[in-house]
Amino acid sequence: MKQSPRLPVHRRSSASPRRLRSRAGSLQQSLTLRRVLLGAGLVAALVYLCVAGVKRWKKREFERNKPPLYEKYHHAELALPQHDTSDPFAGGKKYLWVNNHVSGLGWGNYLEDLIMNAQVAYSSGRSFVFDNFTWNRDNSEYSGWDSKLIPSQIPLSALISGPLLGGAFVQGDRTPLAVHQKYFEKICPNPTIVKTEDVRPYMGPEHPTALKILQTWTEYLKGIDDPCVEVARDSERIFSFYIYGEKWRLLPVWPVLSASPVLRLLGWAPLVHAAFAANRALFAPVPPLEPYAPPPALAPLRDPYVPLPGLLVLHVRRGDYEDHCAHLARWGASFNAFNAFDALPDAWETPADAGGGEVGEESMRLYMRRCLPSIPDIVRKVAAVRAAHEGIRDVYVMTNAKAAWADALKAALRGTGGLDRVATSRDLVLDREQKYVAQAVDMLIGQRAQVLIGNGFSSLTSDIVMMRMARKLPPQTNRFW
Structure with a gap:
């Protein structure tokens, strides 16, 4: 007889409930870990x-927005005709390369040092060897300044023109034309090296005037037969930084400098003039013809530096000057020397209690009012100057102030009434190359002002005043805070 199949019998698992829960938990943890790892991956x-992607984008943006290197200007300087000669020493040509020129300072400081060094070369009958406007001499393409990227060096031909960088002197002047430093290196591989300390003993007093320094260097260089002379990079500057703030030391050289083609033929670069022309409507009318009275010898030419009637230019420093002015007060600083000609109005007198790191409260207020004027201070001064000089109807403000502060100043000036145009440096529309020579653009505008109100403690103001005085503009048109 066939047996019926047995039904399956449910047997109790030998695993305890706790162990089962543990296994289930482990499985769940394993799955969770896998999900976490997958998600993390x-x-x-x-x-x-x-x-x-961000790095690639930043790289593209950097390449698109990085400062220019002015290659075409460098190439043009190296291609100067005086560099193309079979005998660079023909006719007794001699050269002077001032390798310890200013670097790491602003354009105003660089320009005054450049002019004085070039005058030494000119007075000694040597070709001046010029270099770039230099922020950093480490051969880098870019440097950081104020959290921004700037060119480490800018060729001078993007900033200025004239004999300082190879332009012609006046007819009949046999002084050899300036040459580029790269050309000097090529023709003078082993120049005579001169240190400033070697020349100083011949100057006499401990603090010689600029005229005495110029005369001593001129005589010293004329006594060197070697056509190739280099002032050592590691020596002190020919004209110390402090001499530009000492009227009694610097101004004795003015009769020589003001008559020299080094200064008289100094002009601005085409790039700077182009920026001026493109932005002129901001600060002056643009008539089809501008009245001018050039010297007879230049009758066919148009004077690009004639003052613009009705234009008042202000130089208002902010930024670093917010601390710098207080520093000047504590050390009893005076106006820059070229801001201190006897014929200029608004003269400065250093308070008796300023200096040696200390300054009284009232004297500090005086320094700040004249070095870092507030918007109400500026408005009051502009009103006084407009009352003293007829015809002012346009105002341009050279400034490094932030846009919001500059806009507030513009609004305050417009509120005084009677002005056609009020603009600041922040309003200029500049192309990529012009952006990094904007100080030169400001200086050209300041040079062409009917009246200038400058910062007496600033080298940028003093360079403008120097150029205006060299052109024999009325001294009373150079005012100061």
Whole structure:
């Protein structure tokens, strides 16, 4: 007889409930860990892709917006005709390379040092060897300044023109034309090296005047037969930084400097003139013809530096001057020397209690009012100057102030009434190359003002005043805070 199949019998598992729960928990943890790892991997991949994408974008933006290197200007300087000669020493030509020129300072400081060094070369009958406007001499293309990227060096031909960088002197002047430093290196591989300390003993007093320094260097260089002379980079400057703030030392050289083609033929670069022309409507009318009275010898030419009637230019420093002015007060600083000609109005007298790191409260207020004027201070001064000089109807403000502060100043000036145009440096529309020579653009505008109100403690103001005085503009048109 066939047996019926047995029904399956449910047997109790030998595993305890606790062990089963543990296994289930482990399985769940394993699955969770896998999900976490998978998610983390995906997140890491996304982060990597995002970071890589941002880096690529930043690189593209950097390449698109990085400062220019002015290659065409460098090439043009190296191609000067005086560099193309079979005998660079023909006719007794001699050269002077001032390798310890200013670097790491602003354009105003650089320009005054450049002019004085070039005058030494001119007075000694040597070709002046020029270099770039230099922020950093480490051969880098770019440098950081105020959290921004700037060119480490800018060729002078993007800033100025004239004999300082190879332009012609006046007819009949046999002084050899200036040459580029790269050309000097080529023709003078082993120049005579002179240190400033070697020349100083011949100057006499401990603090010689600029005229005495110029005369001593001229005589010293004329006594060197070697056509190739270099002032050592590691020596002190020919004209110390402090001499530009000492009227009694610097101004004795003015009769020589003001008559020299080094200064008289100094002009601004085409790049700077182009920026001026493009922005002129901001600060002056643009008539089809501008009245001028050039010297007879230049009758066919148009004077690009004739003052613009009705234009008042202000130089208002902010930024670093917010601390710098207080520093000047504590050390009893005076106006820059070229801001201190006897014929100029608004003269400065250093308070008796300023100096040696200390200054009284009233004297500090005086320094700040004249070095870092507030908007009400500026408005009051402009009103006084407009009352003293007829015809002012346009105002341009050279400033490094932030846009919001500059806009507030413009509004305050417009509120005084009677002005056609009020603009500041922040309003200029500049192309990529003009942006990094904007100080030169400001200086050209200041040079062409009917009246200038400058900062007496600033080298940029003093360079403008120097140029205006060299052109024999009325001294009373140079005013100061």
